[in-house]
Amino acid sequence: MPFYIDADQPSVTSLSDMRIFMEAPELKSIHCDECPIRHRAVCAKCESDELEQLDRIKYYRTFEAGQPIVWAGDRMSFVGSVVSGYATLTQTMEDGRTQMVGLLLPSDFVGRPGRDSAAYNISATTDVVMCCFRKKPFEDMMSDTPHIAQRLLEMTLDELDAAREWMLVLGRKTAREKIASLFAIIARRESVLANTGLGVKNVARAASFDLKFTREAMADYLGLTIETVSRQISALKKDGVISLQGKRHVIVPDMYRLIDEAGDDSDGGLLV
Amino acid sequence: MPFYIDADQPSVTSLSDMRIFMEAPELKSIHCDECPIRHRAVCAKCESDELEQLDRIKYYRTFEAGQPIVWAGDRMSFVGSVVSGYATLTQTMEDGRTQMVGLLLPSDFVGRPGRDSAAYNISATTDVVMCCFRKKPFEDMMSDTPHIAQRLLEMTLDELDAAREWMLVLGRKTAREKIASLFAIIARRESVLANTGLGVKNVARAASFDLKFTREAMADYLGLTIETVSRQISALKKDGVISLQGKRHVIVPDMYRLIDEAGDDSDGGLLV
DNA sequence: GGTAAGCCTTGATCTGTATCAAAGGTCTGA
DNA sequence: TCAGACCTTTGATACAGATCAAGGCTTACC
Numbered sequence: 001m002p003f004y005i006d007a008d009q010p011s012v013t014s015l016s017d018m019r020i021f022m023e024a025p026e027l028k029s030i031h032c033d034e035c036p037i038r039h040r041a042v043c044a045k046c047e048s049d050e051l052e053q054l055d056r057i058k059y060y061r062t063f064e065a066g067q068p069i070v071w072a073g074d075r076m077s078f079v080g081s082v083v084s085g086y087a088t089l090t091q092t093m094e095d096g097r098t099q100m101v102g103l104l105l106p107s108d109f110v111g112r113p114g115r116d117s118a119a120y121n122i123s124a125t126t127d128v129v130m131c132c133f134r135k136k137p138f139e140d141m142m143s144d145t146p147h148i149a150q151r152l153l154e155m156t157l158d159e160l161d162a163a164r165e166w167m168l169v170l171g172r173k174t175a176r177e178k179i180a181s182l183f184a185i186i187a188r189r190e191s192v193l194a195n196t197g198l199g200v201k202n203v204a205r206a207a208s209f210d211l212k213f214t215r216e217a218m219a220d221y222l223g224l225t226i227e228t229v230s231r232q233i234s235a236l237k238k239d240g241v242i243s244l245q246g247k248r249h250v251i252v253p254d255m256y257r258l259i260d261e262a263g264d265d266s267d268g269g270l271l272v
Numbered sequence: 273m274p275f276y277i278d279a280d281q282p283s284v285t286s287l288s289d290m291r292i293f294m295e296a297p298e299l300k301s302i303h304c305d306e307c308p309i310r311h312r313a314v315c316a317k318c319e320s321d322e323l324e325q326l327d328r329i330k331y332y333r334t335f336e337a338g339q340p341i342v343w344a345g346d347r348m349s350f351v352g353s354v355v356s357g358y359a360t361l362t363q364t365m366e367d368g369r370t371q372m373v374g375l376l377l378p379s380d381f382v383g384r385p386g387r388d389s390a391a392y393n394i395s396a397t398t399d400v401v402m403c404c405f406r407k408k409p410f411e412d413m414m415s416d417t418p419h420i421a422q423r424l425l426e427m428t429l430d431e432l433d434a435a436r437e438w439m440l441v442l443g444r445k446t447a448r449e450k451i452a453s454l455f456a457i458i459a460r461r462e463s464v465l466a467n468t469g470l471g472v473k474n475v476a477r478a479a480s481f482d483l484k485f486t487r488e489a490m491a492d493y494l495g496l497t498i499e500t501v502s503r504q505i506s507a508l509k510k511d512g513v514i515s516l517q518g519k520r521h522v523i524v525p526d527m528y529r530l531i532d533e534a535g536d537d538s539d540g541g542l543l544v
Numbered sequence: 545g546g547t548a549a550g551c552c553t554t555g556a557t558c559t560g561t562a563t564c565a566a567a568g569g570t571c572t573g574a
Numbered sequence: 575t576c577a578g579a580c581c582t583t584t585g586a587t588a589c590a591g592a593t594c595a596a597g598g599c600t601t602a603c604c
Contacts, residue, residue, distance in 0.1 A: 091440045093535055099443040101436035112429055119433060146418050153425045156432060157384055161391060163435040164373035168363045170442035171371040171495030175561065215582065223443030225562055230583055247569090247582070263365055447591065487552065500591055502553055519552070519599090 031055060035131070040107035041081040042155065045147040053145075057137045063087075063124040069110070070118045078132040079111030085128035086212050089120040090220060100221040102159070105189065109155055113139050126212055170223050173263060178222040179232045180261035183242065186211070187252055208251040236261070303327060307403070312379035313353040314427065317419040325417075329409045335359075335396040341382075342390045350404040351383030357400035358484050361392040362492060372493040374431070377461065381427055385411050397484055442495050445535060450494040451504045452533035455514065458483070459524055480523040508533070 032038060032051045043054055060083070063069050069087060070076055082104045089102030101120060104110060110122060110130065142148050169181050187207045211218075215226040222229070236242050241261055243251045252258050304310060304323045315326055332355070335341050341359060342348055354376045361374030373392060376382060382394060382402065414420050441453050459479045483490075487498040494501070508514050513533055515523045524530050 089436070091436065093440070093444065095535075097444040099440040101439045114426070120436070146421070149418070149421060149425055153421055153428065154386070156425065156428045160428060160432050160435060163432060163439065164361070164363065164392070167373045167435065167439060167442055168365070168371040170439055172365065172369040214580095226582080227563080227584085228561060231561095234583075263367075486550095497592060498552080499554085499593080503591090506553075 030060070032058075035083070037081060037083055037107040037131075041131075042109050042148060042151050043081075045151045046145070047147070050141075050145050050147060053141060054133070057133050057141075059132055061130050061132055063128045063130070065124055065127050067124050069122040069124055069128070069130075072118055072121050074118050075116060076111055076118045076135070078134055079109070079113060079138055080130045080132035082106050082108050082110065083129040083131050086125040087122055087128050088125055088217065089122055091120055098220050099223060100217070101163075103221070109152065111135070113142055113152075125217065175222075175224055175228050175232050176235065176261065177263045178224060179218075179229065179236060180241070180258055181264070182218060182222060183236075183250060183252065184255070184259050184262045184264070187250075187255065187258070205254045205256060206252060207255055208249065211248045211250055302332070304330075307355070309353060309355055309379040309403075313403075314381050314420060314423050315353075317423045318417070319419070322413075322417050322419060325413060326405070329405050329413075331404055333402050333404055335400045335402070337396055337398050337400075339396050341394040341396055341400070341402075344390055344393050346390050347388060348383055348390045348407070350406055351381070351385060351410055352402045352404035354378050354380050354382065355401040355403050358397040359394055359400050360397055360489065361394055363392055370492050371495060372489070373435075375493070380431075381424065383407070385414055385424075397489065447494075447496055447500050447504050448507065448533065449535045450496060451490075451501065451508060452513070452530055453536070454490060454494060455508075455522060455524065456527075456530050456534045456536070459522075459527065459530070477526045477528060478524060479527055480521065483520045483522055 032043065032055050035041075038044070043051065046054065058080075061080075063085075065085075072091070084106050087104040087110070088100050089104065090098050090100050092098045104122070112119070113135070116135070142152075169178055173181060186209055190209055213221070215229045218224075219226045219229045224232075233242075233244075237244055240253070241257055243253070245251065304315065304327050307313075310316070315323065318326065330352075333352075335357075337357075344363070356378050359376040359382070360372050361376065362370050362372050364370045376394070384391070385407070388407070414424075441450055445453060458481055462481055485493070487501045490496075491498045491501045496504075505514075505516075509516055512525070513529055515525070517523065
């Protein structure tokens with residue numbers, strides 16, 4: 001199948017970055033220096049000798065959209081970074097209720113050093129390329145070189161903050177606020193300036209993005225049903241907070257309005 | 273006011289541990305070797321020379337039950353560990369809706385190295401003793417000695433797991449399951465064997481604990497109202513899942529039953 | 545002993561979201 | 575071109591939990 005080209009994520013993985021993977025089926029050949037996530041992933045603080053060492057123990061794997069990467073409880077022989085694409089962490093109850101508990105974007109880390117079975121289901125939402133390290137050599141490197149552990153700590157603290165923001169969304173926000181919050185988060189992370197024909201004055205307030213999620217994935221993210229997700233999206237559209245091109249492309253004419261709908265007191269700082 | 277004696281937490285801070293603090297108003301005099309959280313806090317992996325170094329930069333602070341420790345947005349000049357008592361992290365929306373996003377028990381770490389304002393409200397639920405380090409010297413030590421950062425990484429990863437479990441509770445569980453989940457978590461962490469008169473055979477399944485929280489705090493933890501919390505506790509009592517001594521002491525005759533009510537597929541392993 | 549302030553419980557009613565149901569789009573493959 | 579699968583939307587109805595309201599219990603203080 002053709003490789004998924006994510007034209008809406010120019011800052012993260014540009015088209016030319018992706019070509020490296022598309023045109024090199026032998027993925028192992030990409031050197032860390034040329035890696036699109038080099039400066040944001042777990043390797044961000046590594047010196048060039050450390051990078052060499054990582055380079056030797058790494059290998060690439062690809063996962064097709066919709067496919068599981070690991071199941072909760074499975075033995076995990078590797079850890080690694082998402083190079084391109086989206087993946088999700090989900091928890092499931094016996095009766096099938098499921099809750100998404102993590103969202104993995106390019107540069108995010110997968111797996112927990114020191115634990116050998118997965119705690120959550122991980123699955124690919126879009127096609128995903130991962131840079132993997134066998135667990136043992138990676139853990140050895142971690143205890144030798146502090147740069148990896150330092151970066152991992154920073155990243156984990158950021159994830160914890162994100163999880164706590166999300167807890168407020170799950171516990172206290174209405175369905176409409178939940179949808180607005182989700183859109184605000186996505187827009188913050190990967191919006192492109194929207195050409196909405198609103199004129200120069202409003203360009204800075206506008207944004208647009210492709211929704212990588214089905215209604216079901218959004219429902220699992222927000223603790224809602226797909227029907228409620230659908231209704232609230234329709235309502236936001238009717239009220240002019242967003243507009244849609246097709247079912248998956250969202251245009252936000254005024255980010256401040258969207259953030260207001262999300263009920264966040266964290267203000268326009270989001271747009272910086 | 274007299275120091276709060278937490279007789280239900282023998283494994284964490286024994287009565288005699290507490291006397292150290294009660295009888296020594298000049299708290300600074302306690303040496304790390306005698307510290308009740310020495311082997312579980314951020315200092316757990318430190319060698320004796322590192323401990324000496326920490327000893328020199330630490331100081332103790334106490335907070336009364338109900339008092340704020342820091343407000344979100346405030347400048348935070350210190351980081352530290354909870355030595356005894358309970359504290360909570362909460363987020364608040366403009367209109368007053370609040371969600372608890374973290375629970376701080378003895379040995380838990382407060383503050384984020386590298387950030388200088390608090391992201392959440394932190395307040396003391398019971399009387400709290402904290403072991404504090406001024407931020408700058410602590411950060412300097414962190415970059416010199418890997419043991420602190422290593423331990424902090426472990427602890428942060430554990431907190432992230434707890435936050436994700438909590439997200440499932442908030443997003444997908446019913447009110448009754450939420451209460452049962454909360455009780456199961458508390459019981460797991462600090463239950464004492466209950467003398468419920470059920471006979472030897474059932475002792476291992478039984479547990480009891482003091483609720484340190486008001487109904488309001490539980491509601492903020494679980495994303496419910498106080499009325500719903502109250503009703504669900506009454507219902508669990510009526511159904512024999514728990515019984516109460518006064519309003520705050522909970523007896524669980526059968527932990528398996530409680531865990532079943534919580535809807536967790538994570539099974540009896542919790543009791544180990 | 546009386547009263548005020550907190551906290552908790554319980555009842556009545558309302559409402560936001562889930563559930564049940566049907567139908568419209570879009571894409572794929574025969 | 576059609577059938578089938580999947581995703582999405584929309585309507586009707588049900589229900590869990592919120593909201594509004596009242597009263598009980600405990601503790602503190604005058």
